[in-house]
Amino acid sequence: MDDRQRPRRPGGRSARVRAAVHQAVTDLISERGYGNFTVGEVAARAGVADSSIYRRWGSLETLLTDVVLTRLEERSPMPDTGSLAGDLRTYAANVAREITGPDGLAVLRLAVALSSNGQQDLQARDAFLAERARQLQLMLDRARDRGEQPPDVLAVLDHIMAPMYIRVLFGAGPLTPDYVDGLVDRLL
Amino acid sequence: MDDRQRPRRPGGRSARVRAAVHQAVTDLISERGYGNFTVGEVAARAGVADSSIYRRWGSLETLLTDVVLTRLEERSPMPDTGSLAGDLRTYAANVAREITGPDGLAVLRLAVALSSNGQQDLQARDAFLAERARQLQLMLDRARDRGEQPPDVLAVLDHIMAPMYIRVLFGAGPLTPDYVDGLVDRLL
The missing domain is CATH 1.10.357.10 (Tetracycline Repressor, domain 2)
Structure with a gap:
């Protein structure tokens, strides 16, 4: 609900990174199954730095839950x-x-x-x-x-x-x- | 059904190997999840040679299905x-x-x-x-x-x-x- 009141920047870098990372996770799960990939592999496929993922989600578990x-x-x-x-x-x-x-x-x-x-x-x-x-x-x-x-x-x-x-x-x-x-x- | 007509040797080596391998698979799934172990690790835990597993089941997939x-x-x-x-x-x-x-x-x-x-x-x-x-x-x-x-x-x-x-x-x-x-x- 509160999301609607927040200003949204659907084209912003943050939203693009999030979408790319989410898609990379979904693709990797489809290809390899749960548990068979690392944060580094997600980052490489999404075209972002590992540190961007750790900074935003903290761990692979938290990222998977978010997806x-x-x-x-x-x-x-x-x-x-x-x-x-x-x-x-x-x-x-x-x-x-x-x-x-x-x-x-x-x-x-x-x-x-x-x-x-x-x-x-x-x-x-x-x-x-x-x-x-x-x-x-x-x-x-x-x-x-x-x-x-x-x-x-x-x-x-x-x-x-x-x-x-x-x-x-x-x-x-x-x-x-x-x-x-x-x-x-x-x-x- | 046909199993009942076959002579069974519940104490035989073959049956013991099968039981040990099945238990090793179940334990490894509990501990690590599906897909996170190899035939070699199953064999080590069951106390049998890798070749015994390949000869009997052919592949890890077939073994998992059998379990x-x-x-x-x-x-x-x-x-x-x-x-x-x-x-x-x-x-x-x-x-x-x-x-x-x-x-x-x-x-x-x-x-x-x-x-x-x-x-x-x-x-x-x-x-x-x-x-x-x-x-x-x-x-x-x-x-x-x-x-x-x-x-x-x-x-x-x-x-x-x-x-x-x-x-x-x-x-x-x-x-x-x-x-x-x-x-x-x-x-x-």
């Missing part, structure tokens, strides 16, 4: 259509498009890998889950305010997000619009 | 309780115990990593999914033969397996018996 959260924020915004069914269908369709699109699997695999082990990974995972839950809860709260009876956040995770995530992670069947809508309708 | 499929076979057998609800509840409880137990997350992360990229990984993934689907289909066929109305295999994957997998992968809440039974009851 995941930014992608989720940008590509799967929370809709506000005026009805719970509309919101969930639109949100589910956004997520489906994101995770089946270019780099989608790489970002999803990164999100899984961040949950693996180590204190930094756990903090990254908690940040990821807390942000996801917060966004979803706002949508469900709006529905309740309108007099609808929304499911809880974990039921949305279990029966809309989880099936789509697992199908993509295991390559088990396409996410057609009918399939995605069906997940929402079954839950409601 | 995943063996674990799934051994730890999550398909029950036959006489009712669909009983079968699914027992099966779901077995899977929940497996993926929340020691090495459970490591094996699950390996299954996800095998789905990532490359022809060998894709073959491994397909073997994993085909075996899982075959076992489940047998259970569902038995239910249909008894006059019950079973869901299809993909619905079991979407609404029983996927929620449990994602909760474990993202550390999002425990798999209590009530929760696991609730997934089955909701589907049926």
